[in-house]
Amino acid sequence: MGQEYAIEMVNITKRFPGIIANDNITLQLRKSEIHALLGENGAGKSTLMSVLFGLYQAEEGVIKKDGKEVSINNPNDANDLGIGMVHQHFKLVQCFTVLEIIILGVETTSGGVLQMDEARAKVMALSEKYGLQVDPDAKIEDITVGMQQRTEILKMLYRDNEILIFDEPTAVLTPQEIDELMVIMKNLAAEGKSILFISHKLNEIMEVADRVSVLRRGKYIGTVEVKNTTKEELSRMMVGRDVQMVVEKEPSKPGDTILKVENMTVASKLHSNNAVKNVSFEVREGEIVCIAGIDGNGQTEMVYGLAGFEPLVEGKIILCGEDITKASIRHRSTHGMSHIPEDRHKHGLVLDYPLEYNMVLQRYFEPEFTAKSGFLKKKDIRGYSERLEAEHDVRSGQGPITIARSMSGGNQQKAIIAREVDREHKLLIAVQPTRGLDVGAIEGVHRHLIEERDNGRAVLLVSLELEEVMNVPDRILVMYEGELVGELDPKKTTVEELGLYMAGAKRNLSVDANTSEIEESEVVDNTREGKEEAK
Amino acid sequence: MNERVEKKNILKNPSFQAILTSLVCIVFGLFIGYIVLLIINPAGAGEAIKTILLNFLSRSSSAAQMKALGNTLAKTAPLLMCALSICFCYKVGLFNIGAAGQYEAGACFGLYAALAWNMPWYVCLLIAALAGAVVGAISGALKAYRNVNEVISGIMLNWIMLYLTNMMLSKKEVKDPASPYTLKLSSANADGLIPTAGLNELFSNNKTVTLAIPLAVLFAVLIWVILSKTKFGYELKATGYNKEAAMYSGMKEKQNIIVTLAIGGALAGIGAAFLFLTGYQEWSTTQTSVPGMGFNGIAATFLGGLHPIGTIFASFFIQSITDGGALINKSIYPSQISDLISSIIIYLCGFVLFFKFALNNWIDRSAKREKAKAKDPEPAKAAEGGDK
Numbered sequence: 001m002g003q004e005y006a007i008e009m010v011n012i013t014k015r016f017p018g019i020i021a022n023d024n025i026t027l028q029l030r031k032s033e034i035h036a037l038l039g040e041n042g043a044g045k046s047t048l049m050s051v052l053f054g055l056y057q058a059e060e061g062v063i064k065k066d067g068k069e070v071s072i073n074n075p076n077d078a079n080d081l082g083i084g085m086v087h088q089h090f091k092l093v094q095c096f097t098v099l100e101i102i103i104l105g106v107e108t109t110s111g112g113v114l115q116m117d118e119a120r121a122k123v124m125a126l127s128e129k130y131g132l133q134v135d136p137d138a139k140i141e142d143i144t145v146g147m148q149q150r151t152e153i154l155k156m157l158y159r160d161n162e163i164l165i166f167d168e169p170t171a172v173l174t175p176q177e178i179d180e181l182m183v184i185m186k187n188l189a190a191e192g193k194s195i196l197f198i199s200h201k202l203n204e205i206m207e208v209a210d211r212v213s214v215l216r217r218g219k220y221i222g223t224v225e226v227k228n229t230t231k232e233e234l235s236r237m238m239v240g241r242d243v244q245m246v247v248e249k250e251p252s253k254p255g256d257t258i259l260k261v262e263n264m265t266v267a268s269k270l271h272s273n274n275a276v277k278n279v280s281f282e283v284r285e286g287e288i289v290c291i292a293g294i295d296g297n298g299q300t301e302m303v304y305g306l307a308g309f310e311p312l313v314e315g316k317i318i319l320c321g322e323d324i325t326k327a328s329i330r331h332r333s334t335h336g337m338s339h340i341p342e343d344r345h346k347h348g349l350v351l352d353y354p355l356e357y358n359m360v361l362q363r364y365f366e367p368e369f370t371a372k373s374g375f376l377k378k379k380d381i382r383g384y385s386e387r388l389e390a391e392h393d394v395r396s397g398q399g400p401i402t403i404a405r406s407m408s409g410g411n412q413q414k415a416i417i418a419r420e421v422d423r424e425h426k427l428l429i430a431v432q433p434t435r436g437l438d439v440g441a442i443e444g445v446h447r448h449l450i451e452e453r454d455n456g457r458a459v460l461l462v463s464l465e466l467e468e469v470m471n472v473p474d475r476i477l478v479m480y481e482g483e484l485v486g487e488l489d490p491k492k493t494t495v496e497e498l499g500l501y502m503a504g505a506k507r508n509l510s511v512d513a514n515t516s517e518i519e520e521s522e523v524v525d526n527t528r529e530g531k532e533e534a535k
Numbered sequence: 536m537n538e539r540v541e542k543k544n545i546l547k548n549p550s551f552q553a554i555l556t557s558l559v560c561i562v563f564g565l566f567i568g569y570i571v572l573l574i575i576n577p578a579g580a581g582e583a584i585k586t587i588l589l590n591f592l593s594r595s596s597s598a599a600q601m602k603a604l605g606n607t608l609a610k611t612a613p614l615l616m617c618a619l620s621i622c623f624c625y626k627v628g629l630f631n632i633g634a635a636g637q638y639e640a641g642a643c644f645g646l647y648a649a650l651a652w653n654m655p656w657y658v659c660l661l662i663a664a665l666a667g668a669v670v671g672a673i674s675g676a677l678k679a680y681r682n683v684n685e686v687i688s689g690i691m692l693n694w695i696m697l698y699l700t701n702m703m704l705s706k707k708e709v710k711d712p713a714s715p716y717t718l719k720l721s722s723a724n725a726d727g728l729i730p731t732a733g734l735n736e737l738f739s740n741n742k743t744v745t746l747a748i749p750l751a752v753l754f755a756v757l758i759w760v761i762l763s764k765t766k767f768g769y770e771l772k773a774t775g776y777n778k779e780a781a782m783y784s785g786m787k788e789k790q791n792i793i794v795t796l797a798i799g800g801a802l803a804g805i806g807a808a809f810l811f812l813t814g815y816q817e818w819s820t821t822q823t824s825v826p827g828m829g830f831n832g833i834a835a836t837f838l839g840g841l842h843p844i845g846t847i848f849a850s851f852f853i854q855s856i857t858d859g860g861a862l863i864n865k866s867i868y869p870s871q872i873s874d875l876i877s878s879i880i881i882y883l884c885g886f887v888l889f890f891k892f893a894l895n896n897w898i899d900r901s902a903k904r905e906k907a908k909a910k911d912p913e914p915a916k917a918a919e920g921g922d923k
Contacts, residue, residue, distance in 0.1 A: 059903065309782065330785030339783070347783040352776040357769065361784040370766040378764075 012061035084156030200438035258458035290473030553840030564883035590859035605738030616806025617832030628775025633689025635829025641804025649727030667804020675796030
C-alpha cells in the first residue's frame with residue numbers, strides 16, 4: 001500500500017505564536033483518489049495545505065512524494081513536484097484574459113515574443129477533455145466566479161500537475177456551479193489525478209470523495225472510507241459532539257412592523273439598469289424573513305440600500321416608524337439597525353486592528369468607550385471585548401489584542417456576530433452569515449438568529465444556501481433579477497418549487513403590488529408536518 | 536508547551552526591533568558612504584566620515600560647538616515637523632509626499648504675513664499652518680471624491696506651490712531689491728521672529744535657537760497621543776486601514792481623508808514657519824527645485840520607525856549628518872560631496888522596513904536550526920513527548 005501514495009504528509013507539526021495549528025498530523029493521498037480534508041474553521045486545514053504548498057515550513061514532520069522524502073520550501077518547489085492549488089480566494093490578475101492567466105509564469109516564447117497559438121490549442125484541448133468551459137479571451141474581471149475557478153483549475157492542468165488541492169472550492173459557487181464542479185472533480189480523478197478536497201460541507205464530501213481525513217482543533221482525528229460512514233458520524237468526528245442537523249424552533253409570533261420597505265429601487269454599479277426594482281416588503285418583530293435567490297440578483301444592492309451604503313433611486317425605508325430613507329449610516333446603526341455584512345473582510349472588520357478595536361467598531365464614540373475629553377477608555381474596551389469573546393466563544397491566539405487578520409474566518413465571523421447581536425437593535429440584517437463556516441459554527445449562527453427572533457427582534461436574512469433558506473426563516477421572499485417574485489412559506493414549499501422561483505420560472509407576486517400581504521395566520525399556524533412532507 | 540511559546544526572544548520585541556534596524560541602517564549607510572569616499576580619494580575618507588558623524592563636535596572650541604549644535608537644532612525643528620506630517624498621514628494609510636509643497640505654502644504665507652502685513656510671529660505661525668492645511672486638503676479632496684492618488688497630486692502641488700511661492704515672495708514689499716532673497720526678518724519685522732525665550736543663551740547666543748525647537752518636540756508628543764489614545768486617532772486609523780469598513784461603521788471616511796491630509800499639511804506648514812520665522816535663512820525667490828526638507832522628512836519618518844517619538848531622534852540625526860557633510864574638507868573633495876554622502880546615508884535610512892524583514896527571517900531560521908539541534912540527541916521521542 002505504502003508505495004501507492006501520491007503524496008504523504010507524516011507527523012506534521014506547525015506552530016504559530018500562542019497556537020499549535022497542526023499537531024502531529026498525518027495525511028496520505030492515494031493515487032487517483034479524491035481525498036477530503038474535513039474540519040471546522042481553525043481546525044488547521046488551510047495551514048496543513050500551506051505547508052504542503054510551501055507557503056509555510058513545518059517545524060516537525062516530513063513530506064513524501066511517491067514514497068520518497070522531499071522538501072518543499074516555496075510554491076515553486078510544490079509546482080516542480082506537480083502539486084497545484086485552487087485557492088479559496090482566487091489570486092488572479094483582474095485585467096488579464098483567461099488565456100493569459102493560464103499561461104502566466106510558464107509562457108512559451110520565441111525570441112521574446114509570446115507564442116499564444118500553441119498555448120491556446122493546449123488550453124482548449126484540456127478544457128474539452130475535462131469539461132471545463134471557459135472563454136479564453138474574456139477578461140477575468142468580466143467573468144463569473146465559477147468561470148474564474150475553472151480558469152484556476154485549467155491553470156493547474158496546463159502545468160501538468162498530478163496532485164490538485166481544492167481549498168474550499170464550493171464556498172463561492174451557486175448550487176448549479178457546485179454540481180458542475182463535482183462532475184469535473186470526478187473526471188479529473190478518473191483521468192488519474194489525485195485530488196485533495198478541503199471542505200466542511202458534508203453533502204459534497206459524501207457525494208464526491210473516496211476517503212475523508214478529519215482534523216479538529218489542530219489534531220488529527222482519523223481517516224475513514226466515505227462508503228462506510230454517514231454524515232452524522234463525520235460531523236461528530238469534526239465537532240466532537242452531536243450536531244443538530246435540523247434547526248429546532250417554535251412557531252414565530254410576529255408583532256409590530258419594524259422594517260417597512262416601499263417601492264425601493266437601487267441603481268446598479270455594474271450596468272445601467274437598476275439592480276433592485278420597485279421592491280416592497282415588511283419585517284416584523286419576532287420573525288425571520290429570508291431573501292432567497294441566486295447570487296447576483298440584486299440582494300447585495302438591496303442590502304446596500306437598506307444599510308445606507310448606496311442612495312435609493314426611488315422608494316422609502318421605514319425603521320421603527322421613522323423614515324430613514326435619507327439617514328446616514330451612523331444614524332441607522334444607532335437607531336436600531338444591526339448588520340452582519342456579506343463581505344467580512346471588506347466591510348465587517350478593520351483587519352489590521354486588534355480584535356478589541358473591532359468589537360467596538362460602531363460604538364467606539366459612545367460614552368462607555370470614549371471619555372468626554374476624546375480619549376479612548378482602553379480598559380473598558382478591553383473588558384467589553386473579553387466579555388464578548390467569552391460569551392460567543394470567539395477563539396484567537398492572543399485574546400483582545402490579536403490582530404483580526406490573523407484569526408480564522410470562522411472566528412472573525414463569530415466576532416462580527418457577537419458585536420452586532422450585542423448592540424442595542426430592533427432589526428438584524430444578516431447577509432450570508434454562514435458563508436464559509438463549518439457545520440458546528442453554522443449551527444451556532446442559526447441558533448443566534450432564532451434567539452434574536454425569540455427576543456422580539458426582526459431578522460432579515462439574505463441567503464444563498466438552500467438548506468438554510470428552508471430551515472431557518474419564517475417567511476421566504478425570492479428575489480430574481482432585482483424583483484421580489486415570490487413569497488413562500490418554508491413549511492409548505494419544497495426545494496424544487498423554491499428553485500423554480502429562484503430561476504425566474506415561476507412567480508406569485510406582481511411587480512407593482514405592495515406585496516407583504518400574505519395571511520398571517522397561514523404563516524403562524526402551520527405545523528411541522530408540512531415541512532417533513534416537503535423534504 | 537506554553538512556556539516555549541511565550542518565552543520571547545528580545546529580538547522579537549517591536550520597539551527593540553525598530554531601534555536595532557534603524558541603527559543597522561545608519562551603520563550600513565555610513566559604510567557605503569565611506570566606500571564612495573574611498574573611491575574618490577582614499578586619503579581623506581576616514582577623516583571625512585568622522586567629520587560627518589561628529590558634526591558640531593568637530594569644531595575647535597566648546598563655544599563654537601554649542602553654536603553649531605544650535606544651528607543643527609534650529610534646522611531639526613522644521614525637519615521634525617515635516618517628518619511628523621508624513622508619519623501622521625502614513626499611519627492613516629496615506630503617503631504624504633506633498634509635505635514639501637505644504638511646507639512651501641507655509642513658507643510663502645508665513646513670510647508674507649510677517650513681511651508684508653507685519654504680523655506678530657504667532658499669527659504668522661497660524662497663517663503658515665492654515666496655508667499648509669489648505670494645500671493638504673486639496674490632495675485630500677481629490678483623493679476622497681475623485682480617487683486621485685495622493686502621491687501624484689502631492690508631487691504636482693509641490694511644483695505648483697514652489698512657483699507660486701517664488702511669485703508671491705518676489706513682490707516688492709517682501710523681497711530685498713538687491714538680492715533674490717526675501718527681506719531680513721530681524722530688520723523688517725522683529726515681532727515676526729519666534730522668541731528665543733532665553734534658549735539662545737545656552738547655545739553661545741545663537742539667536743536661531745528659539746521656542747520652535749521645544750514646540751516641535753511637543754507636536755511629536757501630541758501626534759503620538761492623538762494617534763494612539765484618542766477617538767479621533769481611532770477613526771483616522773480605521774479609515775486608513777480599511778475605508779470600506781470605516782464607511783460601514785458610520786464614519787465619514789471621505790471627510791477623514793481630507794482632515795488627515797489637512798493636518799499633515801498644517802504640520803508641514805508650521806515646519807516652514809519654524810525655519811523662516813527664526814531668521815535662520817531667507818527664501819530665495821529664484822530657486823528652481825523643491826526644498827529637500829519635505830523629502831528628508833520621509834527618511835526621518837522611516838528611520839524613526841514610523842513612530843512620532845522615534846522621528847524626534849531620527850530628524851536630529853539626519854540634520855546632523857547633513858550639517859556635518861558641509862564641513863568636509865573641500866580641498867580634498869569636490870563641493871558636492873557633502874550632499875552626496877548625506878543623501879546616500881539618508882537614502883539607506885529608507886531601508887528600515889527591508890532590514891526589519893530580513894531580521895525576522897533570520898530569527899525564524901535560527902530558531903528552526905536550534906530546534907533541529909535540540910532534536911538530534913533524542914530524535915523522534917523528544918518531539919512527540921513535547922507535543923502531546
